[in-house]
Amino acid sequence: MKIMICDDSMFVRKKMKDAVNAADPGAQIIEAANGRQAVEKYKSEKPDLVFMDIIMPEKSGVDALSEIINFDKKARVVMASSVGTQENLKQAILAGAYDFLQKPIENEDVAKIISKAKED
């Protein structure tokens, strides 16, 4: 499975990589540090699953999600944020998010999402 991790924090990217490797040791991981890079890399790499932070410089996660969905209606993009309010959830769902991940990220939650994506 090809999985893209998009977060402006190198610490969060490392934690996410550890979580993905634990859940799927064979996964091919691609990294992006902001929304702009995420859109570019999605178009060139076509990952099976994306974990996308919402709060990022240059281009927010929600804006990047909208562009990715415009490019590929079947894109599976999981939005991750420390702000798990109803409003943020609503925005993510309206923009076409596959799922929502509340920070701090737990390995177990990442594993469940990867497992769900494999079954879909």
Add this chain to the structure above:
Amino acid sequence: MFTQFFGNYLLRRQLVTPQQLSEALTIQKNTRLRLGVLAINAGLLTAEQVEKAHIEQQRTDKRIGDVMVEMNFLTREQVEELFKTQPAGHLLLGQALVDKGYMTNAGFESAINSYKAENSISDSDISNADEALAMKLISNFYKFDADIRSDYIRSYISMLFKNLIRFIGYDFAPLESVNSENIIRNVVMQDISGGMNMSTMIYGDDSVMVELASRFSGEALDDYDEYTQACVSEFLNLHNGLFAVNISNDKGVELQLEPQCCYETFDMVGLSRACVIPVNYSFGTVNFVIQL
């Protein structure tokens, strides 16, 4: 949170030194609560009775509970009830200070009773340990004005201390709010917008920021570099996110977080309403800034 504020009280009253408090906070997790401290806290025995029981125990080599029953200080049922008590943090702190010889049982009894009386805090307040107690402790300690801005600052501090306990460690004591120096170093900043606008920051010496990052990430870090900054930034982001969720649920106010920024130095002159909240950990002082 009661433990942390009580720790500050012990410092202010010069009943312990900062080093003794740090040491006791660090070792308290491995401290076994003794019957005497539990009985004093429950108001069943005085420190004097506990001392008498301990002297008798040394003479007879019996278990302390049996000695207290034989001396008619406690009933067997009371001993059993006390042993079932969940060890509250401030009692563990007290026990650690007594075990290290930094305080006597009598000194601890006097300090805890004075602190509870001065802050109008009852035993049931402490055992409930709810948001009302947190607000009371914060209001009594920081003396903010009674306005909406202060309401938000109190909520922010309450969430901050809970998150420090959850993600960094409980071995801290809050220090009084101070006026910051103009130029601060090693700054991690995040603005919050939406229903209200505020700026939040964390800053501290290199070694303090490294230890803060190490504890948050669970990794052994050595230098204050880009990765360390990313760890501290994520702690601030996580805390601010949880604060935003809380405000959305409690007050119906929606907040958005902006991306974090890191500065080697930052001039505080423009932030005239900044409130600096220093927190003393065993590894040094971490400063939190709220500008609202």
